[in-house]
Amino acid sequence: MLTGASRSVKYGMAGARAPVRLRAMTSASDATQTAQSSPVLDTARRAREAAAVLAPLPRTARDGALLAVADALVARTEEIVAANAEDIAKARAAGTSDSIVDRLTLTPERIAAIAADVRHVVALPDPVGEVVRGSTLPNGLDLRQVRVPLGVVGIIYEARPNVTVDAAALCLKSGNAVLLRGSSSAYASNTALVAVLRDAVAGAGLPADAVQLVPGQSRESVKELMRARGLVDVLIPRGGASLIRTVVEESTVPVIETGTGNCHVYVDKDADIETALKILINSKAQRPSVCNAAETVLVHAGIADTFLPRALAALTEAGVMVHGDETWQKAGPGMVAPATDEDWATEYLSYDIAAAVVPDLDAAVAHIRRWSSGHTEAIVTTSQAAARRFTQLVDSTTVAVNASTRFTDGSQFGFGAEIGISTQKLHARGPMGLPELTSTKYIVTGDGHVRG
Amino acid sequence: MLTGASRSVKYGMAGARAPVRLRAMTSASDATQTAQSSPVLDTARRAREAAAVLAPLPRTARDGALLAVADALVARTEEIVAANAEDIAKARAAGTSDSIVDRLTLTPERIAAIAADVRHVVALPDPVGEVVRGSTLPNGLDLRQVRVPLGVVGIIYEARPNVTVDAAALCLKSGNAVLLRGSSSAYASNTALVAVLRDAVAGAGLPADAVQLVPGQSRESVKELMRARGLVDVLIPRGGASLIRTVVEESTVPVIETGTGNCHVYVDKDADIETALKILINSKAQRPSVCNAAETVLVHAGIADTFLPRALAALTEAGVMVHGDETWQKAGPGMVAPATDEDWATEYLSYDIAAAVVPDLDAAVAHIRRWSSGHTEAIVTTSQAAARRFTQLVDSTTVAVNASTRFTDGSQFGFGAEIGISTQKLHARGPMGLPELTSTKYIVTGDGHVRG
Incomplete structure (x- = not known):
């Protein structure tokens, strides 16, 4: 039995393990290592590329893109309202209740308010780079645990087009690429909003693919998203209980469960x-x-x-x-x-x-x-x-x-914004603000340190 | 669109939602709400009961149990070694390699070292109750985010009996009940060790079911554990890549992936x-x-x-x-x-x-x-x-x-102990110590505060 200096080995997965071929380790459903292609997986791959560009960007670059987004929403209000009218007409034709239609509706006033909310997000403290733990170890190594973006965040949400912008803004602020999978009943509105967001983001010099709508309106596209492990770092389902249950049950991508409140x-x-x-x-x-x-x-x-x-x-x-x-x-x-x-x-x-x-x-x-x-x-x-x-x-x-x-x-x-309320115990519990959209990494700095 | 004081509503899952019957929300595989019974699920239910007792206990109670565990391991070395001999004989008969047999082997010296490690865990700072965030909100409400145990932690691990004790010690220290699912080739050793642990824990006045071996040696018992959502709060698979892949793919219980290092x-x-x-x-x-x-x-x-x-x-x-x-x-x-x-x-x-x-x-x-x-x-x-x-x-x-x-x-x-190294981004990333075995809850204290 190992003690003292080597106790770490004991806990840390030692012993005579067999070699692991990481390709072999992944299964057909692990989208990273396979050449599997589909509109949803290709979207996720582009998000992953964008996330790699976003991660090291300084706050000013991300904030600049968000300010451009806010301006563009106001400037392009007309086309957003026009797209929204399509969704509303469909919803009315389908006999949707007034309250649901009201949630779906975008007006110039509401778009201005959404833009104001984006500016509010700009003003929030940057979670990226925050040093969570830090010390100098007895051997002189400097250890820092710093907040980093999660990478690619997938959000599956209800028929509320404002969430499209809010979620994108919070993800961009925290350095993440976002995959938006809104309700099919808001598809026209979301398509218009995402076009505006992407143009603004690209105009500010960031990759447009930092913000993408998941293609397809069928449940199949949600299922594909749930199997994009290795490309998508976390899925946050919001809204209906049955949707949340499905995602929790079937997703191989890690999930943060939100919302049910008894x-x-x-x-x-x-x-x-x-x-x-x-x-x-x-x-x-x-x-x-x-x-x-x-x-x-x-x-x-x-x-x-x-x-x-x-x-x-x-x-x-x-x-x-x-x-x-x-x-x-x-x-x-x-x-x-x-x-x-x-x-x-x-x-x-x-x-x-x-x-x-x-x-x-x-x-x-x-x-x-x-x-x-x-x-x-x-x-x-x-x-x-x-x-x-x-x-x-x-x-x-x-x-x-x-x-x-x-x-x-x-x-x-007092978090300034919220992407949902986690009712699970892992990663985030309760209202989730910007820090909950981050992971951490350890940085160990030495001057030639080796283990004895 | 809602702004200012009501922006929270906008993000926080508002609107005309349909009533949710939580029973209806759960599926047959959600073990909390069903009457489904099996040896594994019944074990998990007992763990959940034990976790409720553990959570509010002060540090002294948990530390006392751990010291009793350390003493009992030494006192009952003979029966542990005898059980271990059965596993070794089986392994030798099956032609297991010397290095694997060595990992499996318990000697009086190794048991003494394991006991010493338990005492080392006693000396570590208590993660439970640590205030992670705290402030007085503008309206005078006091907000505190405090660390709490995760609840029930399931560990699936390789043929190393020392992990049985280490994992149990770390879970007890952090106020969690533990479900241990070791390799079937260490079943006799683990059975003996868990008997010693349970007696010591009970003798210290804590529920014996805080430490349980998952019954059954087949892969089926692992599968049942993976579907015990609502009873088990997190599963930590250690060891083989194919096992980890299976758990990640099939578990509805949240998983922390460990260990692969390229x-x-x-x-x-x-x-x-x-x-x-x-x-x-x-x-x-x-x-x-x-x-x-x-x-x-x-x-x-x-x-x-x-x-x-x-x-x-x-x-x-x-x-x-x-x-x-x-x-x-x-x-x-x-x-x-x-x-x-x-x-x-x-x-x-x-x-x-x-x-x-x-x-x-x-x-x-x-x-x-x-x-x-x-x-x-x-x-x-x-x-x-x-x-x-x-x-x-x-x-x-x-x-x-x-x-x-x-x-x-x-x-x-410098974490003093480690239950594994997480290679995922959610909840814990990198070496996991005691804080990583906790969740948090918010405590909001007012004097009749209501929302306007």
Whole structure:
């Protein structure tokens, strides 16, 4: 057994390994080493080339391209709006709901706002080159761990053309090439926007292929993207749960899972009633359609008699339908729908809330562990011990103490921008800003150092 | 388009989404939400329960268990050695090579060394609870991002029983439950070791299920582990390339890829010849069987006439066979085997090296981009400009300037321990120490804060 100076060898993959031919190691689905060709893979290859050019560029070059993008969006508003009109006409013809059409719609005002957001991204600190760790080792070697771009970032997203620009801006800012795979219902808009982006990027002297739309509108093009391991460094699926599930299940490219939020508000025995009401209503009803809205309220039995009537009144006034357990049903006869396991499991995204009374804090934690999607859970309490125990035991991206669940958000957290909210534990957890779009590399500098 | 205070909504997954039933969202292969049962899944479920108990424990509790483990390993050496003898007998009967049998062998001395390593892990700083980011937001909310255990870590590894203890120790130290899936040829040893570990952990008052051997010796048990998404938080495959490929391809559990090292030494035009020779020989021949050993040397054409004869002499003296391009072949007639693309792609792990002359630094970088596994590349140069350009352009976990590739190692980097070397860009890149076995969560503390 190796100890001391050689313990590293023990951990670090030593012993009599067989030679590895890296070609042989890759499979037919590993796109790096094969000559496999397709419109999607060729796009990814061009992105990889562009990423190699982007990585060493200084901030000024990337910022310059982003400013050019902002200007071009405004200058070419007319053609963007015209393309967008095609998508809107199709959506209307397909009987798409007004709210979806509204998300799809670009107006000159909205395009100006998108351009302003790009300028806002320019002003954010540069994550690339940040030294994360650094020390001089005992043997005199200088060790630095620095942030570097991930390389090629693939984003699969919903029918919101603004995301096309936002995602491209965040990726460019962090030195990444981006592959955009938007909803087919925004295809004309995205095509127009990406043309503008590419022209502006190229005009600023950067490779146009730093920004590309994934060709094809079928699910097949998504599948190809998911198999482009070695060409694409990470895939970030946003939007629908079934899409996210598919990507997680089938992608060989590393994935960052985003977005599902079955968030809870727990009202402790020692809660201040007014604070609890305020946080409950804000968490549920301030904007019910978003992932950080609350979907379940759990109330300590010791405060239920006082809290439930007040909460029912407030929720009803806010237009929220309560799906409650027996205690809630008794507290509001005729006002409360009976809750089933399906309610505990549901992210309503609407003016509905599941509601239960729990015997104590640990029971609330157990309920959350079983049913939460691990996004955000809030506790309302005046007890320091309860706050401490809840934050220790709850295993979610964010635990809020005496604050609304609605704060889980890159902008609210002061990150300046956000590409999504990761609900997985690897790489990034919670709101993802610019640093989460980077990896790191170690730089070791010596003057002829060798291992003894 | 939303700006200012509401830009978060724009990025953060807003709009009229349909309600999501989380049960419906999960598929048959998502083990969390299904009642699916099997020995492997049941083991993973117990690990998940244990992880919930471990997460909030203070350092003293985890350290206490580790000290108990170290003592128990020494106290129960006899039964461990006896179990190990079974594995050795089987290996010998199967005609296993001496070096593999040596890796498999446990002696009282080696067990004492393993126990000493566990005590060394106890002494390392606790990664759990470290505040990674923290600030008071403009609205007075306190924001903290703290390190938390990942939860359940699955390790799939080669026939080295010491890894059983090392991995368990690192996982326990970082508050994780561990699922150990060692080689079937070490099954008796691992079974004995895990029995000792579990008894010691339980004796220290922690859940025994914090350390479990994955039941079954077939490939099926690995496959089940790979589909235990929702129960297992990360899988770390170590060892053989084909195993790692299988896990990367088929796992729905997030994976950290480790280990393949097709490392390069680039000798620049402005290299000091003696330094270059020293680094080349150390990188290649100090321990050729490990992932951070060099497999290819690239030499700038401007220094080839001087360097190649010296390098050939030194490599030959070190017992290294050179597989070279035409220039190398001409420099050492009869000494150099002709290199093909297969040589550039091969991780020899032996006393062989591929060798080429390149016209300039950028050509060296291009060769590395094409053939490297992204582990470690070294440059030898006296030119600050060359060093700077090489470190900027090379996209590997580690870039060494005037230092051997052999330094890429958790212990050499001063991390105190290492669970593997990640060659992927997500979550961890390069040697992984204790912080890499953690995730983070945000804790937001207010006094009734709601969003306006």
